[in-house]
Amino acid sequence: MEEAVILTSFHQSPLPLALELRLCGVHRITGLSEDYPGSLLDVRVTSRDVPWSVHEADRALAIAAAAGFTLPADDAGLPALVPTQPSGLRPDGDxxxxxxxxxxxxxxxxxxxxxxxxxxxxxxxxxxxxxxxxxxxxxxxxxxxxxxxxxxxxxxxxxxxxxxxxxxxxxxxxxxxxxxxxxxxxxxxxxxxxxxxxxxxxxxxxxxxxxxxxxxxxxxxxxxxxxxxxxxxxxxxxxxxxxxxxxxxxxxxxxxxx
Incomplete structure (x- = not known):
């Protein structure tokens, strides 16, 4: 693996996972860390870049964007999920x-x-x-x-x-x-x-x-x-x-x- 983007909630630190990834030979790592990461992160995002008031989904997208991964122009950045397995448990009607x-x-x-x-x-x-x-x-x-x-x-x-x-x-x-x-x-x-x-x-x-x-x-x-x-x-x-x-x-x- 050449690159990793670590997505965490505000109370979670990316540094333990970043250490494991570094030990596994991952060359470029991006994450949001209020703590100084030393050499564990190549791209560091902080709450100065993405305030804690931002929705969690937008925070994750911003971390990915900091790593250079941006959405296509026709992608609004909203979650999308399509069921792939008919369950047989849907009742008839509304x-x-x-x-x-x-x-x-x-x-x-x-x-x-x-x-x-x-x-x-x-x-x-x-x-x-x-x-x-x-x-x-x-x-x-x-x-x-x-x-x-x-x-x-x-x-x-x-x-x-x-x-x-x-x-x-x-x-x-x-x-x-x-x-x-x-x-x-x-x-x-x-x-x-x-x-x-x-x-x-x-x-x-x-x-x-x-x-x-x-x-x-x-x-x-x-x-x-x-x-x-x-x-x-x-x-x-x-x-x-x-x-x-x-x-x-x-x-x-x-x-x-x-």
Whole structure:
């Protein structure tokens, strides 16, 4: 390998990987480092070049550009994802995916709220499909209840991409499926806990409505578990508010169906 571009989040250092790459004989290495890198980086980017307020995707593109890799003129720099494996799990007709889980509890909408949203979607004639990982089966079963299709533990990554890409909209916290859905061009209702800034990490590539108190006391704490009793930044987002966001996206982007 002749060259490497290291893409990291602001709290990560590229230097350990840069050292390994250098030991492997990589000749030219680019990365963002606030720490002086010595000879580990040939092209060093800092927050003076790319402020921390810049969206993470734009930061990555800027690091690549510093290395000399720029986008073609017809490329807007937005994520794009096309499903390649039919899952057989898409229901007939229109459906909305509700993904209630998240790796960090601070980023998850309360299960009771998600459960009520599923009931409201079903009452509106929009089939709710509830997704989650193998360790979230109890959560998805609760949220799906008698009104939703429970796919908890049944969607490895390629299957999840296909299910998300067939939805009319996706309701999801600040977690991976939000970005997958947006990259597939599907409108996203993003229940975004402000423990990290939405302006830096909200999904991009599709219409997005961000819900959640972005000025809550937990803002910018990077907390994995909510430090505020009652998790108010997301708990106060009512199921009716989430439904209104879904309906708004569908009304404005009725042609967005994979």
């Amino acid at each position: 459906y909305v995916v509700v993904h209630p889980g998240a790796d960090a509890p601070s980023r998850a909408w309360p299960a009771a709220n998600a459960e009520q949203l599923v009931e409201l979607l079903a009452a509106r004639g929009l089939q709710p499909v509830v997704t989650g990982g193998p360790g979230e089966r109890a959560l998805t079963a609760r949220v799906a209840g008698d009104h939703g299709i429970d796919l908890g533990g049944r969607t490895p990554l390629p299957v999840l991409v296909d299910v998300l890409a067939g939805a009319r909209a996706v309701v999801v916290g600040n977690t991976g499926p939000a970005h997958l859905a947006a990259a597939a061009g599907i409108p996203v209702v993003s229940l975004f806990s402000p423990v990290v800034p939405a302006g830096v990490w909200a999904p991009r590539g599709a219409p997005v409505v961000v819900l959640g108190d972005q000025d809550a006391p937990c803002a910018a704490t990077r907390a994995r578990t909510c430090p505020i009793e009652g998790h108010p930044c997301l708990a106060r987002v009512s199921p009716a508010e989430a439904l209104a966001a879904v309906e708004s996206l569908l009304a404005e982007h009725s042609g967005v169906v994979a």
